Amino acid sequence: MLKYLIEGGNKLNGEVKISGSKNASLPILAASILNPNPVTFYNVPDIEDVNTTLKILKILGCKVTRKCDKITISCKKVNSYEIPKELMNKSRSTVILAGAIIGRLNQVTFSNPGGCNIGKRPIDLHLEAFQKMGITVIKGLNEVKCYSLVGVKGAKIILKFPSVGATENIILASVYASGTTYIYNAAMEPEIVDLAKCLNSMGANIKGAGTSKIIIRGVNKLHSCSYTVMPDRIETGTFLCIAMATKSKLHLKNVNANDLLSVILKLQEMGAKIAIKDNEIFINASSEKIKAINIITKPYPGFPTDMQPIFASLLTKASGKSKIEETIFENRFGFCDELRKMNAKIVKNGNSIQITGVRELTPSRVKCLDLRAGAALVLAALSTTGVTEIDNVEHILRGYENLDEKLRKIGANIKLISD
Ligand code: UD1
Numbered sequence: 486m487l488k489y490l491i492e493g494g495n496k497l498n499g500e501v502k503i504s505g506s507k508n509a510s511l512p513i514l515a516a517s518i519l520n521p522n523p524v525t526f527y528n529v530p531d532i533e534d535v536n537t538t539l540k541i542l543k544i545l546g547c548k549v550t551r552k553c554d555k556i557t558i559s560c561k562k563v564n565s566y567e568i569p570k571e572l573m574n575k576s577r578s579t580v581i582l583a584g585a586i587i588g589r590l591n592q593v594t595f596s597n598p599g600g601c602n603i604g605k606r607p608i609d610l611h612l613e614a615f616q617k618m619g620i621t622v623i624k625g626l627n628e629v630k631c632y633s634l635v636g637v638k639g640a641k642i643i644l645k646f647p648s649v650g651a652t653e654n655i656i657l658a659s660v661y662a663s664g665t666t667y668i669y670n671a672a673m674e675p676e677i678v679d680l681a682k683c684l685n686s687m688g689a690n691i692k693g694a695g696t697s698k699i700i701i702r703g704v705n706k707l708h709s710c711s712y713t714v715m716p717d718r719i720e721t722g723t724f725l726c727i728a729m730a731t732k733s734k735l736h737l738k739n740v741n742a743n744d745l746l747s748v749i750l751k752l753q754e755m756g757a758k759i760a761i762k763d764n765e766i767f768i769n770a771s772s773e774k775i776k777a778i779n780i781i782t783k784p785y786p787g788f789p790t791d792m793q794p795i796f797a798s799l800l801t802k803a804s805g806k807s808k809i810e811e812t813i814f815e816n817r818f819g820f821c822d823e824l825r826k827m828n829a830k831i832v833k834n835g836n837s838i839q840i841t842g843v844r845e846l847t848p849s850r851v852k853c854l855d856l857r858a859g860a861a862l863v864l865a866a867l868s869t870t871g872v873t874e875i876d877n878v879e880h881i882l883r884g885y886e887n888l889d890e891k892l893r894k895i896g897a898n899i900k901l902i903s904d
Contacts, residue, residue, distance in 0.1 A: 499896065647672040741764060
């Protein structure tokens, strides 16, 4: 077990280089399965979710080489259509490998991903879309088998909800499909645009990514490519919130501010001074009081659910009452119990919480329940005088690259230790 020991209260100052996006890297790595030629990706973060995906690719028969943020993958021959259960259980996002495997081999078997700490997370939309594409889906108690004897067919798919994972799985499954696939009510997240750009750079024919209607015309072959993964917008938002919570000045590099306008607007509403220049963001929160605000999470371009726990943590120190309504995941307030251990004043009511700001939180021993809940606790600890102990930091390592090292460089007192 890994834990952070954080002695909070320091003002932070300096530059942070934001890593490549976790949520874009995972479908892009999955896309390599479709391509029999070598592909090279840059700006891939060194995080556990990426490591898990790479382990699965190797088991499937892909050759993987990695040097810092550069990963080269060669999937000349894919030997297996089964996603190993023990690795699939490590990260739910591995479900998007299914679309790529079926796109390449016309069959895939994987374990039922099941629920997690933030909700039930069904995959019905993924599987209904596969069926529309002529794929037979057999759902067992623990396993899902998908196959098509005649190959994947283009289809018109209307998603009941703009699911990010379902949109990615459909795109991956339809790259080689016969005919054209239309996705209506598609997710519009920047990571979908990144996946489509990457696949198009291999020779796929995908139009409309970033809008609610995506059109994929099936192609016969893909070629080699080099592609640079987009910056991680949630890591960017996390550092902006940390600056605000610790009344600091930070300069974030390798970012794309356009991908996080809803987050920047909320921080400005809270009083942050933010300047944007090309791929850099400067935040100066050194003399700001944090104003209470209201937030409703929505699919992109709305306020991202992944930032919700981190904003909730920040708002525990705002002056006045804030309200957050969570509309994407049904169980994403578990972290509030941990923040209450630090004397945060949070009341839950259905899918909303009301937060009454307090002057100071109290250091305590708390534990991460999931990735973003963990980041919320790091923020709380950094802004609280005294030593906070955060258990189960493995969740954070799934999605933030060298978080402790990046924080130490800007003046935080944080240690990663094993229990
Ligand atoms: C992705 C992101 C995650 C982010 C989320 C929403 C990755 C690796 N993860 O997750 O960080 O929080 O988007 O922006 O990119 N749903 C169904 N049936 C389905 C699929 C989804 O009911 O078949 C529901 C989910 O339970 C959830 C909502 O739709 O309530 C959103 O899920 P989805 O957009 O699919 O999120 P993920 O792709 O899992």
